[in-house]
Amino acid sequence: MPNTKYSYYLLLYLPYLASWIFKSSAHTSYLLAWAGSFFIFFVCYKGWIKKLPDDLPILDQLLRPIFFLQxxxxxxxxxxxxxxxxxALGYEYFTYIGNRNFIYSxxxxxxxxCQRYYVLGHAALAHGLIAGMKYPTEKRYNVYAPSMSNLLLGLSIFCLPLGYLFSKISALSQFSVQLNGLSFVSGTIALAFAIREHKRMNFWAASCLFGLNMLSALNSGFKEPIIICVLLLGIFLLPIYGKKILPVLFSILLILFIVLPTFIGNFRKMVSAGSSVETARDESLNKILNSDNLVENLxxxxxxxxxxxxxEIDMFIRYTKSTPDLVPFYGNNILLNGIKTILPRIIWPGKPDIEQLVMTRVYTAGVVDRVSIVSAKPAFIVDCYLSYGRIGIWIGLFLYGFGAQKISLLAExxxxxxxxxNAVMFSGLFQILWRGNSIEFLTNAIFWSLVTxxxxxxxxxxxxxxxxxK
Known part of the structure; x- marks a missing residue:
């Protein structure tokens, strides 16, 4: 991809520089840093540093890292x-009610x-994504698929039971995550292609798979899988129906964002109290549908x-208050732990539990109490900060963006x-890159996703x- 304007990379860091200059005024500094992320999006999508990929219409390439992942x-x-x-200012929505909870002085x-760290991380991420872009990709292979919906449906049906089977075999359990992710993505896209190809049987089969994925997402106790189900389907219906489906897609997503917090909150309370997943799911839905004070509760x-x-800024604040003043920077230790987690337990029987390994940092920083059952794993940017501070954030997020872009190009x-x-393999196997995670979980998932x-x-x-x- 020619015509890279290297000096223009500096544009990405202007918001961080401006917010740092005004750091003596906390409110000004915060607002400059927060608005700066939108400036970074603007610079990226105007193509000022490097031209955006033009081998496909924009609507047909939304799952490339520069768009969806970023x-x-x-x-x-x-x-x-x-x-x-x-x-923190004392507002609830647009109404001033004062601070009802304890806040730091x-x-x-x-x-x-922390917002300055966020905008620095965003700038480094965008820098890495743009630096890694090289389109059009070298096309070494062609795809033979008379019917794409048949191929995707077959892939989804193949991966679904295989993923379940592997989850029951300790030596192969690592691959179950990748297979389930691939089944989920290929099944969702298969539904869009069944509509495009007017295949009635494929449509009903893919609809059943989509319904199972939605049911599984509801049973997971997390909001993201439900939203991703709808978002992916919408992305692949866009080339078929064009922008006219955007109001419908945005309306559905808005409803989900409004309703899901209440549903998930009720669901988790009931599960933690001993209810079965099915009972908790059904009762949580009934509470929403039959609530007398639905609007107020929502x-x-x-x-x-x-x-x-x-x-997650509240947790980030807690980490910055403890490190490096009370807890020293971790240096390379977190990354080395991540590399160690790649080894399967069958080869390393004494391999530590990754969740417990990560939570050690949480307890050390005092983010949550050891007796708490809450999982508060540090985000990727937090791990970068805990490793080397500001420079750790820049290096870590640049490599994150650059690495994600190169894996996407390799998949293509x-x-x-x-x-x-990209749309099937990269999105199906590397979903963890969309939201990120602690370094140990990321290194493990990326390695085994590449193997898969x-x-x-x-x-x-x-x-x-x-x-x-040829």
Whole structure:
């Protein structure tokens, strides 16, 4: 991809520089850093540094990292703190009610400091994504698939039981995560292609798979799988129906964002109290549908969700207060732990539990108490900060963006282009990159997802789905 304007990379770091210059004014610094993420999005999508891929229409390439991954990862990381900030100011939505909860004496300085780290991380992520872009990709393989909906449906049906079977075999359990993710993505896209190809049987089969995925997402106790189900389907219906489905898609997503916090809150309470998953799911739905004070309950639950669970800035503040003043930087230790987690337990019987390994940092920083049953794993940017502070954030997020982009390009090269390579394989196997996670979970998942991708490449070649370009 020619015409890279290297000096323009500096544009990405202007918001961080501006917010740092005004750090003596916490509110100004915060707002500059928060708005700066939208400036970074603008710079990226105007193509000022490097031209965006033009081998496909924009609507047909939304799952490339520069679009979907950046919007989800950076949006969640850097843009959601605005609700926490308003809450700290004493507002609930647009009404001033004062601070009902304890806040730190230097809360605004702490919020501004963490937001500066967020916008620095976003700039480094975008820098890595843009630096790694090289389109059009080299096309080494072509795809032979008379019916794409048949291929995707078959892939989803093949992976679903295999993933379940592998989850029961300790030596192969690692692959169950990748297979379930691939089944979920290919089944969702199969539904869109069944509509495009007017295949009635495929439509009903894919609809059943989509329904099972939604049911599984409801039973998971997390909001993200439900939203991702709908979002992925919408993305692949866009090329079929065009922008006219956007109002419908946005309306459904808005309803989900409003309703899910209450549903998930009720669901988790009932499960923790000993109810079965099915009972908790059904009762939680009934409470929403039959509530006498539905609007008020949704309003209250959503503000708690927006200010607490949507943004992780409160936990980030706690980490910055303990490190490096009370707890020294970890240096390379977190990364080395991540590399160690790649080894399967069958090879290393004494391999530590990854969850407990990660939670050690949480307890050491005093983010949650050891007797608490809450999981508060540090986000990727937090692990970068805990490793080397500001420079750790820059290096870590740059490598994150650059690495994600290169894996996406590799997938396109191996699987005949954007569709099977990026939309199916990259999105199905590397979903963890959309939201990020602690370094130990990331390194483990990325390594085994790469292994799985190479195995499917060999499988598709053997089945004649992939053949070398002349």
């Amino acid at each position: 919007i989800i990862f950076a949006g969640y990381m850097a843009c959601t703190s605005i609700f926490y900030y308003f809450n 230097d809360i605004y300085e702490s919020i501004a400091k 309003r209250e639950d959503n503000w708690v969700f927006l200010t607490g669970r949507l943004s 090269k191996m699987f005949g282009g954007y569709f099977l390579g 991708m190479f195995l499917f490449h060999a499988f598709f070649k053997a089945r004649g789905v992939l053949y070398l370009s």
